[in-house]
Amino acid sequence: MTNPSVPSLTTSAARWSAGHPWRAIAGWFLFVMMCLGAGIAVGGQAATTEDFWIGEAGRGEAMATEGGLQQKPVEHILISAKPGATTPGTATPGTPGTPGTPGTPGTPGTLDAPAADAAARDAASRMKRLPEVESVSAPIRSGDGTAVRVKVTLRGPELEGKKHVDPLLAQTAEVRAAHPGVRVEETGGPSIGKGIDELRGEDLSRTEVIALPITLITLLVVFGSVSLAVVPILLALTSIAAAVGLSMLASHAFPDVGVGASMILLIGMAVGVDYTLFYLKREREERARSGGRLLGEKSWWPSRPSLPTGPSAPEGPVRDPMVTGPSAENVV
Template sequence: MRGRLTAGWLLFVVLCLAAGLSVGNRKAATEDYRVGEAGRAEAMAAEGGLERRPQEQVLISGPDQAKATAEIIARMSRLAEVEAVDLPVRSTDGHTLVVVTLRGPELEARDHVAALRTRTAEVQARYPSSRVEQTGRASIGSGMDQRRGADLARSEMIALPVTLIVLWLVFGSVVAATVPLLLALTSIAAATGLAMLASHVFPDAGVGTNVIILIGMAVGVDYALFHLKTDNARPVIVSSGLAVALSAATLYLAGDVIYASLATATILVTLVAVAGAVTVLPATGGRRITGRPGRTWAWPARRPVTALVLAVTALLALATPLAGLEVTEISVESYSRKVPAVQTRDRLIAAFPELRGAHQIVVRSDPAQAPRVRAVLAGIDASPSRLHTSADGRTTVLTVPVLDRNDSPEAARSLTYLRKDLVPGLLNVVPGAEWAVSGDVARITDYPAHQRERLPLVLAALLAVTFLMTVAVFRSVVLGVLGVLLNLLSAAAALGTLLLLSPGPVGSRVPLFLLVVLFGLSMDYQFFVVSRIRAAARTGLPAPDAVRTGLTESAGVVTSAAVVMTTVFVSFIFVDLAELRQMGIVLAVGVLLDAFVVRVLILPTILRLLGERAWWPGRAVG
């Protein structure tokens, strides 16, 4: 029987991977990312055939730049991926710029840019005394993908051996230590295949794999520990997994392709890990290893009020930096300068400052009003090369250069001025005109604004899930309220610690995603600790003794799981990608605080003080 279950699990993993690979991964398209006024402007432009086209810039300098420029133009013009090559432009400091426009949508350019970069490298090799280098959104995106892959590989090289060592210390056996690790790795493999299938419903925004690895290692090891170190852990594992999955599902309410991708990845890898933990783990015959009682947990029982006040005060102090939280959309301005295409962009901007970024004013009107619209927009920028009208005359787009950093206050003020004052004031004279402003600054402004708008809805759903899941499992309204409050306290302290350790703006996707994940993981420990305490109470022990017994049985498991999980998250702190690094910090700190402070100190102390009232309107016994 054991052999069949193990073989069945491995077959399931292989089938998931095979099914995913057979249908492939559907990447999110440009239109999937549109939010706010910027998204509305881009949709209007696309309707008129004036959407942003993918462009690459080749920057040339040195003694042979004339020959290199001619050769770049000739080689690029022959490529099937290229739609047009502009005439070269020379800067005041002696650089030459060649702009190459690719065929197809903006996001697909990353898949086709390799051919262009190959031609640039060939020309560079022919003229070594000159500098011939390429940049652009596609080149930078491709470079960031390579950097992300290298970061993940390095994280795995750190996380896997360290996790194995920690598990060996916990279990005292290398064989036993490999079981949680194998569950995590096979869960990641199966979830990766399932995520490819799911991408045809929820397009992959390019973050799914990162999340599957991050969460898969955490919950896979977590559930394996619950199984191997306790009896009858199956109900707790199932309840915990459902809690994590339902918490992640609240991200769908954000109405954003990136959050939908994050939610899908988290749900799939969590449910797969649960399935493995309740089916294949019992088949391994792994022995139960009971955590030894620790004197560390006796002090709160002796001085509960003092322990509670000190612990809550410490967490509130860690949370105070959240008052100054600033979020920003991570853009090319803050990308790692270790990516060659980003370095080239810096040199490009130094030579051609007007290419740093742009506002795009999109106007839709009756075709008969097109001349009037063009005249009005020409009053903003008279350059004919920046003003385009669609073939049907309904859509006109003006591109206005931005000389400031796209994430600077100056750029934000210029966007506000265009949207609130200049454009409405000028276009009000055009009957029936509809307008919106997009561009580089608008994209990184509207995205965080869209998240702030959806935050109350997601947060309300998350709190409701926490409350209802706790009430459903333990039949206690008091525990439901307590779970919500403690999760908020734990998550706030973890996010506040991030601001202490890493001052400055936080990636716009970080707070909400981590809030959801921390709530889910916190419920893991909440369910485990409370279930042990309730089991002790059902034997007839008074409340203080039940808490002490339940804590003795659960504290070692929870803290061991937290230490192992933290080793996984810490490995992400050493990556170059800012958002991934910030996620690693928050998750590592959050798990440690939740396990060592909230679940084995604050929660049991409150339960001891509440006594039988903690189970209202039900009872622990019966």
């Protein structure tokens, strides 16, 4: 059992910091710069496909990869009729002396087969020339004739396909511009993953932008003082910087999946401000409890206050002002 009269490391550090505030502040900033500098110097390590091979499913993925049966990143180029498009009608041309017949009118929303085939061939030809592409299938027509699909398989592992999908999207956009009579779209695991990452990044960036102003405004309303509002934010920001540096070092043992820095920022702002407010609350409570006086050098919280001895010692139970509940009374 710990002797309450002996200060812990935390208590000793806190007492030393209170007695040497400028040294403590300088030491903290030095620690932050060391953490951030070490992280930048070493750099972070992003998670790869193999890092997600965990458990039995991971062992299965590893076996499939060794046998050449791993899943490949696949994109699909879909060619269909534009909304409101109408295929040309059929008409019988006339002969000299004989008028032609008007034939049947075009059908709204029906795919123009020649235009779709031309777009599919153009897309397949463009995709085959890309170094990121492993293979391109022949155009596949749907059973009802309303769409044509071209399957494009990328090189590399499935989870890394989104890193190489930009050239494919660019070529699809060129095919779309070259064939305005049909609708050309691209979809697949890589392009969907890329879109989700971009959307998530935008949401996190928006949150990061509004987190700091909202926190500052809230603290200004609570304290009514710029200096008191800036201190918690400064503590939170420096803690975030140190944590980001340490996380970059840790990523070499635990690879980063891409959202570590954003999570550190959001959690760091909340925890930094919360603990600053907690400290201020406790400091005010302790000052109020001691009548506005700070504890003496030999009064280690939460140890019991010194009791008089000798003829002036009180008789009977003595209430400890630092303890509440059934254990508040101590017999001397």
